[in-house]
Amino acid sequence: MSIGNTSRRSVIAGAAATAAWGALPYRKASAQAANTIKIGVLNDGSGMYRDISGPTAAACARQAVADFGARGFNVEVLVADHQNKPDVGSNIARQWIDRDGVDVLLDVTTSSVALAVNDICREKNKVHLNSSAATSDLTGRACTPNTIHWTYDTWMLAKSTGGAMVRAGGDSWFFITADYAFGHALERDTGGFVRAAGGRVLGQVRTPFPGTTDFSSFLVQAQASRAKVIGLANAGSDTTNCIKQAAEFGLTRRGIKIASLLMFLNDVHALGLQTAQGLVCTETFYWDMNDRTRRFTDRVRAAMAPNMPCMTHAGCYAGVLHYLKAVQDMGVTAAKASGVAAVERMKAMPTDDDCFGAGAIRADGRKIHPSYLFEVKTPAESRGPWDYYKLLQTTSAEEAFRPVSEGGCSLIRS
Structure with missing residues (x-):
C-alpha cells in the first residue's frame, strides 16, 4: 500500500513538476x-x-x-x-x-x-x-x-505641381488617369486647382490598373484634345512608360507640356536624365x-x-x-x-x-x-549618380496641405 501510495504521490509530483517546467517557456514567451x-x-x-x-x-x-x-x-x-x-x-x-x-x-x-x-x-x-x-x-x-x-497626398501634389503648371500658362488640361482610388483623387484635386485658376479640363481617359505597358492610344487621345498640358495621374512604371512614349511621339517638341503629378526620384533614375530632364515634380524629401x-x-x-x-x-x-x-x-x-x-x-x-x-x-x-517643387537636372548639370533635382520653390508646412476645415474629416468639429 505504501509503495502504491508513494508511487501515486510520485506520479502526481512528477506531473506537477512537468506542468511547472512546461509553463516556464510559455510564461517567458508571453512576457516577451x-x-x-x-x-x-x-x-x-x-x-x-x-x-x-x-x-x-x-x-x-x-x-x-x-x-x-x-x-x-x-x-x-x-x-x-x-x-x-x-x-x-x-x-x-x-x-x-x-x-x-x-x-x-x-x-x-x-x-x-x-x-x-x-x-x-x-x-x-x-x-x-x-x-x-x-x-x-x-x-x-x-x-x-x-x-x-x-x-x-493628392491635394498637396495638385497644389504644388498642378498649380505651378497653370501659373506657367498651362490653362487647358487632358488627364491620363490610373483607374483606381489614387488616380481618381489626383485627377479630382488637380482639376479643382486648374478650374479655380480659370483653366479648363478638356477630357480624361482611364487606364487599366494594375497597369498596361502601351499608352500610345491614350496619348493619341490626349494630343487630339489640343490641351496644352497632359496631366499624368498615375505613378510608378505607368508614369515612366507614359513619359518615355510621349518623348517617342515627340509631343513635347510640339509644345505640349507633360505634367507628372506624382513622380519620384526613383522614377527619374529609371528614365535617365536624357529623357527626364526639365520635368517638374513635387516631393517632401530629397536625400541631398x-x-x-x-x-x-x-x-x-x-x-x-x-x-x-x-x-x-x-x-x-x-x-x-x-x-x-x-x-x-x-x-x-x-x-x-x-x-x-x-x-x-x-x-x-x-x-x-x-x-x-x-x-x-x-x-x-x-x-x-514643407513640400518642394523640383525640376529634373540636365545631364550636364548633374554631378553624379542620383544628383537629379534642383529646387524651384518651397511651400510651407502650413500651406502645403489641404486646410483641416475643408477635408470633411469626422474627427474635426466645426
Whole structure:
C-alpha cells in the first residue's frame, strides 16, 4: 500500500513538476510578447511600385528601430507583399493582427489597399501609419482616429505641381488617369486647382490598373484634345512608360507640356536624365536637401543598395521613429492596448527627425511639413549618380496641405 501510495504521490509530483517546467517557456514567451512592439510593413514588394516602397521602405523602418535604440522594449519588423490588391492586403492585415499580434501597419502602398486596411485598423483598434498611398481621403471622408498620413497626398501634389503648371500658362488640361482610388483623387484635386485658376479640363481617359505597358492610344487621345498640358495621374512604371512614349511621339517638341503629378526620384533614375530632364515634380524629401537628410541617407544606404530613398521611404523612417517615441512616453502596455491612444499621443508630441525636420500631426491625422517643387537636372548639370533635382520653390508646412476645415474629416468639429 505504501509503495502504491508513494508511487501515486510520485506520479502526481512528477506531473506537477512537468506542468511547472512546461509553463516556464510559455510564461517567458508571453512576457516577451507583452513587451514587444510588432510593426508590419505592408507594400508592393514585386510590382510597379516596388522601387518607391518595397524592400527600401522596410530598410528605412529597421533603420528607425536602430536609431531609436534599446529603450526597455523590443521591436519586431514584419514584411509582406500585398501585390497592389485590396483583398490580398486585407487578408494579410487581418492575419497579422489576429494571429501574429501586429500593432502597426506601415507604408501600405496603393490607395485602394490603404483604404481597405484603414477600415481594418479602425475595427481592430491598431495603428495605421501610411506613407506611400496618395489619396487625400485618408485625412478627409475616410479619416479615422487610428490613422496618420505621413508623407504626401493628392491635394498637396495638385497644389504644388498642378498649380505651378497653370501659373506657367498651362490653362487647358487632358488627364491620363490610373483607374483606381489614387488616380481618381489626383485627377479630382488637380482639376479643382486648374478650374479655380480659370483653366479648363478638356477630357480624361482611364487606364487599366494594375497597369498596361502601351499608352500610345491614350496619348493619341490626349494630343487630339489640343490641351496644352497632359496631366499624368498615375505613378510608378505607368508614369515612366507614359513619359518615355510621349518623348517617342515627340509631343513635347510640339509644345505640349507633360505634367507628372506624382513622380519620384526613383522614377527619374529609371528614365535617365536624357529623357527626364526639365520635368517638374513635387516631393517632401530629397536625400541631398541638407546635412540631416544626407546623414540619414548615409546611415541607411548600404541596406537599400542599389536603390536610394525617396519621400515615401523617408516617411516610413520618420513615422516609425515618432511612433516609438510615443510608445516610450506612454508605455508599451498602453500602446499595445489601444491604437487610438497611441495615435493621440503621437499627435500630442511635436515631430523631429533627419528626413523632415521639425513638424506636427494635425487632428485629422495629416502630418504636415514643407513640400518642394523640383525640376529634373540636365545631364550636364548633374554631378553624379542620383544628383537629379534642383529646387524651384518651397511651400510651407502650413500651406502645403489641404486646410483641416475643408477635408470633411469626422474627427474635426466645426
